[in-house]
Amino acid sequence: MAARRDATRAPAPRTMAEFHERQLRKLGCALSGEAGSESTEQGRRPILRFSLDGEAVPGHKVEAGLLGSWLQALQGAVNSVAYARDEMSPRRETGPIPKRIQGVTRLFSGPVFASSYGMVLEGSAVPAQAELPGTGSDLLLDRAINRILDIADQAGASSEAEEAVLDTALPLGRRAISHLSELSDVLASSGTSVSITWESKVTGRRFSRLTKTNAEHCRTALRAAQIEDHREEIRGKLVGGSRLRRFIELEIPGGHVIVIRTEKSDVTQLLAEYAQNRVIVHVHVLTARSPGGREHHSYLLLDLGGDPFPEE
Structure with a gap:
């Protein structure tokens, strides 16, 4: 049974x-x-x-x-x-x-x-x-x-x-x-x-x-992946960010937005002072080129200040 x-x-x-x-x-x-x-x-x-x-x-x-x-x-x-x-x-x-x-x-x-x-x-x-x-x-x-x-x-x-x-x-x-x-x-x-x-x-x-x-x-x-790193100066508009996720967002010429990592404690202050304003940022850029030819970029904030000659 x-x-x-x-x-x-x-x-x-x-x-x-x-x-x-x-x-x-x-x-x-x-x-x-x-x-x-x-x-x-x-x-x-x-x-x-x-x-x-x-x-x-x-x-x-x-x-x-x-x-x-x-x-x-x-x-x-x-x-x-x-x-x-x-x-x-x-x-x-x-x-x-x-x-x-x-x-x-x-x-x-x-x-x-x-x-x-x-x-x-x-x-x-x-x-x-x-x-x-x-x-x-x-x-x-x-x-x-x-x-x-x-x-x-x-x-x-x-x-x-x-x-x-x-x-x-x-x-x-x-x-x-x-x-x-x-x-x-x-x-x-x-x-x-x-x-x-x-x-x-x-x-x-x-x-x-x-x-x-x-x-x-x-x-x-x-x-x-071929990995390279260098420092770079970038001009753009600070358009957003997240304190929780530790990044700011920068809109660069052409309408593209890049994500830049930074300290959590800096995000709130930077957004309060520069949000929707044009800025100059100095970043450490880590680039990886895959075997398929695509490039992947990671940005780490080194310094940020107002742009003395903002474009209209």
Whole structure:
């Protein structure tokens, strides 16, 4: 006699990605149900769960060399992206990443769970009397992880994936691009895919998957691009901006609008003083030329002042 199906039970996963996501969800429920002080501390830590699968992950096992390379590349990418997105960092890329940033973005290994090969990584514990979520060190790690997942998602775009990857990665600068290239190379060169679930007070829960094919798209885009940088003076009209997203908008001759990154604390003052006025800006321009011939530009504000000879 055939067994009756429980109507309340979720349908069986149809793809490996669905299976991995379900395994990660089960682990999250198990972790959230733990009791005692360990559970309390766990609740204050952001959690990154990853699951590796593919040619190099047979029988729920992974080579130590591959796992080590992945973890090292992941930590390097998180550190460099966090440095690129930190408001307190100087506007330069030379020198080591400050220990302050390394400390708040450090990841710690946690439990291994049932999957092709799955592991939990924990962020640094947030003190009990820490600042509100989204205002301090928790935001820095969160912004770094989310930008890495943005790039992973762009690599899976149905069309022009490599161009989309460059658009997302270029504002992070040379250092971060190099680390992101190394991260994608670990997967692409070993034929490995990864499923990632990120949980934090700021984001909630986010899932992303980077297949070996998409990792190849990402690696190609970041390695093949010709990157140049220079300083430039631009005249135009200050037409807008966003303090939250840390940029101003400049309308230049021809009616085009360019987005210029700057410090969050500067946006309000600049808009109050120069909005809808013609200005002269000095910017650092980072340009990447893709193998397809397209140019991607990222602008960082160095100085801004009123135009003494505005055009009528």
